Amino acid sequence: MIHGEKTMLEHGHTYFNKAADMLGLSDKIRTILLAPKRIVKVKIVIEGEDGRLQNYEGYRVQHNNARGPMKGGLRFHPSMDEDHAAALANLMTWKTAVVDIPFGGAKGGINCDPMKMSRKDLFQVTTRFVQEMKEVIGPTTDIPAPDVNTNAEVMGWIMHEYSQYAGFSPGVVTGKPVDLFGSEGRAAATGRGVMEVLAEALTEQGKAYSDVTVAVQGFGNVGSNAARLIAARGARIVAVADHTGGVSRPEGLDVEALAAWVAEHRGVAGFPGGDAFESSKIVSWEVNILVPAALEDAINADNASEVKATIVVEGANAPTTPEADEILNARGILVIPDILANAGGVTVSYFEWTQNVQQFRWDEARVNAELDKRMSASYRAVREVATEYGTDLRTAAFVLAIRRVGKAALARVHIGADNPF
């Protein structure tokens, strides 16, 4: 899919190259670090409940495993294609390195629309996907997890199907139901990480949560948990938008009531506790903090100059195009980048995987404490690099990640005098 002039993967490469320029990396080293290890595309055909054939494509791009098994979510969305999978897999490599967990990066999914499918058809599609991918995923090779339109239930199906083939394998997938070897705290982890890095940024600026208003785009796993946790710290969530519309309330929305509404109605539209607005207006809402937590390219060259927030926390992956990023930076808006801001999910996925491997359970308090510690330490590490290089947080996060991945990748091969790490 084309995003403006460039593809999503090219956008990712733009960010990578800005950091690679700062590190003075040669073309050879850039190629080593950017080339995906494996790209798998499969055909998924099922007979739906209505008796008709449904025909989909499934993808898994395994980008890099220099630092450990590859890790990343599965997205079920009509826009899923090889470019999306590759771009998102790339981001996973840098994200796992930013939070310093022993994984590489991968991503995949199916170009289906779960909103229009029965649960039984979704189960069939998931099962077929695992049958096609079973040779390339596994607890020590590539470990999927939830992303857009996938959840704990789907992860449970994946674990079951893979275990039919490989024997009992809870570690093949994370984000599973807690009753099926999932981890306490994983469902809310990405939102919790967003809350934690935002706390660091506010502290830096001498502000508290109680001082700020927040707008959230996307009210799924990431957006709803971020909103809930940020509101619980005392901030006012004054506007929320999703694919069905937007709702606002200057005094602050009742986030728990909104979550209950969305669980029943599959969208924020019609929520009686606020005023309706057109969804795309969320980006330019008059607030202190903007949390894009839906899809890519939400903040782009057309709307970046209208952003009113002074901090943007990227709950979503790639919500800001490089053109928009330049505009936000030039306007002095602090952008906490995806590969740092939304890394709480994969961090607790790592905790889940270690619990599975050790056949041991952590309680929620331990998971949350370890997550909070790692997210704040990662924010500070990125800030330190930003200060060292006199650059923005996104470029600093890439510099930090490229150094870590580069050291591991090049220690595995004979590279000689060309090794810049």
Ligand SMILES: NC(=O)C1=CN([C@@H]2O[C@H](COP(=O)(O)OP(=O)(O)OC[C@H]3O[C@@H](n4cnc5c(N)ncnc54)[C@H](O)[C@@H]3O)[C@@H](O)[C@H]2O)C=CC1
């Ligand atoms: N689930 C996770 O643990 C993680 C998710 N992410 C990223 O966060 C983002 C959201 O993922 P989830 O919350 O898991 O997905 P989800 O499927 O739970 O929720 C997606 C949300 O985006 C909204 N949305 C879709 N199209 C929209 C549009 N055009 N305008 C406004 N809202 C729209 C949907 O209505 C829904 O509220 C994605 O970019 C994903 O890659 C990043 C890290 C971890």
Ligand SMILES: O=C(O)CCC(=O)C(=O)O
């Ligand atoms: O939890 C995981 O393994 C990956 C989550 C994910 O897909 C992401 O961080 O974008």
